[in-house]
Amino acid sequence: MNKIIELVSLASIVPPPNHEVSGGFNAIVDGKQVRVRAVLERTVIIEHHEGGERSVVRKDNCMVKPSAVAFVLGNPNNGVGPRQWRRLPGKPPAPAKQP
Numbered sequence: 001m002n003k004i005i006e007l008v009s010l011a012s013i014v015p016p017p018n019h020e021v022s023g024g025f026n027a028i029v030d031g032k033q034v035r036v037r038a039v040l041e042r043t044v045i046i047e048h049h050e051g052g053e054r055s056v057v058r059k060d061n062c063m064v065k066p067s068a069v070a071f072v073l074g075n076p077n078n079g080v081g082p083r084q085w086r087r088l089p090g091k092p093p094a095p096a097k098q099p
Contacts, residue, residue, distance in 0.1 A: 007028060007064060008063065010036075010039070010069070011042075013064070015071045016071060020039070020074045022039070022070040023039055024037075025064065026068060028063040029061055029062055029063070030061070034048055036064075043056050044058075
């Protein structure tokens with residue numbers, strides 16, 4: 001008996017309130033199995049099983065089993081979460097460094 005595993009786009013995964021998607025799970029990109037290392041706002045850093053090369057792909061192209069996706073608690077002091085890269089509107093700019 002074969003089980004059919006339903007894969008969904010990582011972009012469709014919605015974390016619980018005050019959480020974000022964590023890395024460290026397997027996914028399918030372009031028909032090949034990869035390891036998700038980090039999840040950013042619109043992209044994912046993946047590691048290919050053959051050779052261990054890393055690359056960046058869009059979340060839309062990263063197919064996952066929903067139960068395999070892990071979540072971590074976000075840090076409200078850093079914007080949306082610890083991996084928030086861009087400055088949010090209304091947040092004051094960082095202080096200028098003195099030479």
